[in-house]
Amino acid sequence: MNFVPFVKTRTRGKVNVSSVTLAHGGGGKAMKDLIDDVFLTAFGEHACEPLEDQARFDLAVFAAHGDRLAFTTDSFVVDPLFFPGGDIGKLAVCGTVNDLAVGGAVPMYLSCAVIIEEGVQIDLLRQVALSMARTASQAGVQIVTGDTKVVPRGACDKIFITTTGVGAIPASLALGVDKARAGDAVLVNGLLGDHGAAILCARGDMALETPIASDCACLHELIGAILAAAPGTRFIRDATRGGVATVLNEIADGSGVSIEIEEGMTPIREEVKAFCEVLGLDPLYLANEGKIVVIVPPDQAEAALAAMRRDPLGLDAARIGRITSDQDSRVMMRTSFGGHRMVDMLVGEQLPRIC
């Protein structure tokens, strides 16, 4: 990036109050101070050109990485803001980095728009900004432009963050949801449902204390390793809201194939199983923030698995099933008990059963 020189020399504004007020969204000095003090301090000089309304890129930088631009956006509205294993800031960076990476793109730049509810503690906001900055720097992406808005109390829930990401896709890759073929292997990189279970526990409105942490993580390096080891990879998607069950249904629909998974091969933490048991939930539908479903041709499955298991984020990787030639676009599970059941799209939210 080219930095505008006077950004460095300018003295930063300071926020002198403890909580955000509507004045911080007013466009005047208070807002400038908030951006300077909280966001630019955290994001550092990478959050360049605060005086411009856009980030500017040298196209050659993209061209060096690939032949297509990948572009994605996502909003994060998690409650609570901080939970075991992560927080909304980390989530906002990982989520968008992963959305780029699953398409094979090298994630490069992020934007960040923050909607803040009047009354939010400045310290809390600072922690969130620092967490975003830390995660971005670990992931090797830069937060290059952003926006803040303050809304009256009650108009939003504490902090909402929208991140948009751009990256470049290497010319050799062509992953697609329509590319799964009969015989392909279905892989996942680890234990499923941790994020969903962690958030439900952290909300504290069920008297359950389970030591489950979110799996929130940036997966681009793991995905890079998979693509290197299994260049024939057909499709990758991160199994966020709706869980693995939803992704599998999307693949079945998109490729016009059916999928059979084995309950006994599907890695789920004992604590998550027990948690689901108590509440009558199905872990296959629980959200993940660090798990992907990978479809690879059968002869590259072992190589892809081995590559995953070499990465700390893929230690529990497993082959959970295969694509079948049945053309009904169905996802079936062979239960560990020996029966079959259908794994359909979820309607609405999973609600716990009564007894």
Place this chain on the structure above:
Amino acid sequence: MKYVDEFRDGEKARVLIGEIESLVSGMKLPEGRPLYLMEVCGGHTHSIFRYGLEGMLPKAIELVHGPGCPVCVLPMGRVDDCVAIAENPKVIFTTFGDAMRVPGSRKSLLQAKADGADVRMVYSPMDALQLARRNPAREVVFFGLGFETTMPSTALTILQAESEGIRNFSVFCNHITIVPTIKAILDSPGLQLDGFLGPGHVSMVIGTAPYEFIANFYRKPMVVAGFEPLDILQSIWMLLKQIAEGRVEVENQYARVVPSEGNNAALRAVAQVYELREFFEWRGLGSIDHSGVRLRDAYVHFDAERKFAIPNVRIADPKSCQCGEVLKGALKPWQCKVFGTSCTPETPLGALMVSSEGACAAYYQYGGQKRQAEVV
């Protein structure tokens, strides 16, 4: 989980299925139809689908999914009553999750929440009482729902509120009792059932003695069954064995949890807090005498029905719904005229399509569409 895994052993299942097959093959089946075994309890329905048990059983056995999901038998007018209470701005209305989506004649509780009512999902009545302690200026109403399984916990919560002198807590009592329900099913004309899988959780509270009339008077065998897949298979095997040997008894497969005399402490709390209603309206089954309970006069200050003006209007089930026939086992879910067309889990007409324990939702989710395609 170790304890649970024992009851999910696929190897043991294969052995049991083999024994069930050999029992069935040596048996004289009813003329022109398979053996119909009804599982009364929604929890069983759920396990049967979740583990794919139906597909593992020989074709000569057909499972009929009974009325044992309390959400499924809730009449529409009762949901309207809930919405009316919840729309009172003073009220925090609390309910179990799966009651949220059951359609009322105007809206569900989920829609009422979206429209601004303070409806909150809780996991036990004690959570609701906790809300009442924390919000002394609000009136916290708990939607008491379920068979004898959940009845004691609501009763104990009321006793707790009484002992603490909490006055901003009340229960909209819709608890129902299992025995009159089974009786209503046994009395329905043209019934074709060859045996019952008795509800495990309910029996934990009431024991097995209350079912004796099923064997003695109606001459149908019953096996009180647990919820793990091996429990269910073993109970089916026990039922078949009774039928094969010409015995008609109430047996207890779930003895590790269900004492034949029930749970005395729970029964005491239930007797102290509730009294039988003359009759109670069921969705699809009409009114069943003495099938519901309400709070005794001594606990009138915890009775939402007497604390709030409740419309209490009877709403007829939508004409196209055949929930009643499905609940009684006369129709399979996919044979209902609106199954999968105007009635789906997204737009449920009947509650059987809402709760994950409802037979229609279970068929729809776990392979009903395929089943339907094969039948049509």
